[in-house]
Amino acid sequence: MKLEAQDPRNTTSTCIATVVGLTGARLRLRLDGSDNKNDFWRLVDSSEIQPIGNCEKNGGMLQPPLGFRLNASSWPMFLLKTLNGAEMAPIRIFHKEPPSPSHNFFKMGMKLEAVDRKNPHFICPATIGEVRGSEVLVTFDGWRGAFDYWCRFDSRDIFPVGWCSLTGDNLQPPGTKVVIPKNPYPASDVNTEKPSIHSSTKTILDHQQGQRGRKPGKKRGRTPKPLIPHPISTPSKSAEPLKFPKKRGPKPGSKRKPRTLLNPPPTSPTTSTPEPDTSTVPQDAATIPSSAMQAPTVCIYLNKNGSTGPHLDKKKVQLLPDHFGPARASVVLQQAVQACIDCAYHQKTVFSFLKQGHGGEVISAVFDREQHTLNLPAVNSITYVLRFLEKLCHNLRSDNLFGSQPFTQTHLPLTTTEYSHSHSHDRYLPGESFVLGNSLTRSLEPHSDSMDSALTPTNLVSSSQNLRTHGYRPLLPSCGLPLSPASAVRRLCSRGSDRYLESRDASRLSGRDPSSWTVEDVMQFVREADPQLGPHADxxxxxxxxxxxxxxxxxxxxxxxxxxxxxPALKLSFHIDRLKQGKF
Incomplete structure (x- = not known):
C-alpha cells in the first residue's frame, strides 16, 4: 500500500512511502526512491502518516526522500510512474493520534516497554532511570547504557508493560550485562536482575546472538522459558547468581509457540526473508511497479463555479474535491459518476440516465427506500472516461461540470458549441476505438455515438438551442475531421480553433508513435505546436x-x-491532450 509519510531524516519533507512490513500495531515503511537500508517504523495511528493526496490538499508538495537515488529533475516523472496503478491506502484505515497525557506521572524505577532507537525494529523491557521535568531517561534492562536515551513523557516510542502482548508485537529479552538496580526487595529473595524479570514476562521471540551490536556474555539464571505474568517469582535457587552454564540463546521456536496461540508470527526483521541490498542500485526498479505504464491513468477536474443544472445540488457540489484522481481510469469514472449521484436532488433521476454495464466499477443510489447498484462499462482508455462524462453532463444539462484541465475563476464556458447526436462524430479521429460495456471494440462511425450503449438514449437532450441557453461546453473541444482519412495530416487544436500541420518529408515525427519519441523529438513537437512555446523547448x-x-x-x-x-503550462497540456487523442 502507498501512503504519505514524513521523511525521518528530513522532517520538513513529505514523501511517498510503501508499507513493506507489519508487526503488531506498527508499520514498516520504505520511502519510494530510497534504498532498503533506511526503512523505519510508525504506529498505525501516527500523525506522521497520511493518505495519498493529503499533502496537496493542504497546499504542500510531495518531495523526494533524502538520498533520492535518481536525478532530482526526474522526480516528477518518478512520482507519476510510482502512483500509476498503485494500491493507495484508503482513508478509512487511518486513525487519529490519541491525545497526550496532561502531566508527567513517571517515577524513577518504573517498568515499561520501549523502542530501541538504535535498532528501531526492537521493543525491549526498560526502566525509568531518571525524571527531569517533561523528560524521562529510558534505560534498557540488562544493558550498560549504550542504548539509553532521553525522551518526552508522551513519546510514541514508550509503552506500558504488556503492550507487545496485546498488540501482537515482539518483545525482546533483556540484555546479558550485569546491572544491579535499586531493589526494594531483600537480596535473599531475588537475584540481580529481578527488576527486568517482571517486565520481560511477555517475551516471546528468541533473541539472536549479536542482534544488539554487543558480544553476549554468559547467561545468568536458568535457561529462559516462557513466563507467566505473576507479580513475584523466584527465578533461581543458586547461591552464586553470576556463575551460570553457557547457553547460546534459547532453542529456536521455544518462545514462539505461546504467541502462535494468539496471533500468527508478525512480519519483523527477525522473521522476515532477507532482502538484497538496493542501496547501490542506480535505477528505480525497486519501487516502480512493472505495470506502471500499462494501466491508463486519468485525472478529472471539477468546475465548482459553473452551472450545475436542474438535477444537482450546488451546495453539495461545492463540498466535492477539486479533482478525481490521478488514478486508474475505471476508478476515476466511478468516483465522478458516484459524486453526481450523491449530489443529486433525486438520485433516481441521475441513476436513470445510466444503463447496466459489464466489467466496470460499481455505483449505488438510494431511492424508493432501497439501495440500487449498477455496474459501469469496462474502461480501457482515458478517452472513454472523457466521452462518458461528456455525455453525462449533456444529460444533466450542467455547464461543463468536468474537464481534463484545472478550472480557474476567470474561465468562461463556450456558449457557441453545438452538441447534437448528428454532429458528435465530428470530434473523433478516423479509426479511433475504445472498449464498450460489452467488451467489444467498435470503431466510431459517422451518425453513431458509442456512449449510447452506456447511457439511456431517451434521456438525451439534443436541442442545440437548449445547450446554448445553459452554456454547455464539451470536455474535448471540437476539431474538424480531415477530408481524407489517408492523408498524413496531424491535428493540433489551440484554444478551440482548428489547426493542421501537413506532414513534411523532413519531419521526424510524421507517422511515429509519440511514446517512441526521443527528447529531441519532444522539443520539435513543442516548437511546432505553438511558436510561442519555442523558448520553453530547452x-x-x-x-x-x-x-x-x-x-x-x-x-x-x-x-x-x-x-x-x-x-504556457495550459497551452502545452492542451496540445499534449490532443496528441493523446490522436494516439489512442
Missing part, C-alpha cells in the same frame, strides 16, 4: 523528457517542477 532537454514522459505530463506538474507559468 526545458524538456534539461529535464530529459522523452515521448513516454511527455504523455504523462499535466499542467500542474509542469508548473511545480519545470517552473512554467500558468499560460
Amino acid at each position: 526545458l524538456f532537454r534539461k529535464h530529459e523528457i522523452d515521448g513516454k514522459a511527455l504523455l504523462l505530463l499535466r499542467s500542474d506538474m509542469m508548473m511545480k517542477y519545470m517552473g512554467l507559468k500558468l499560460g
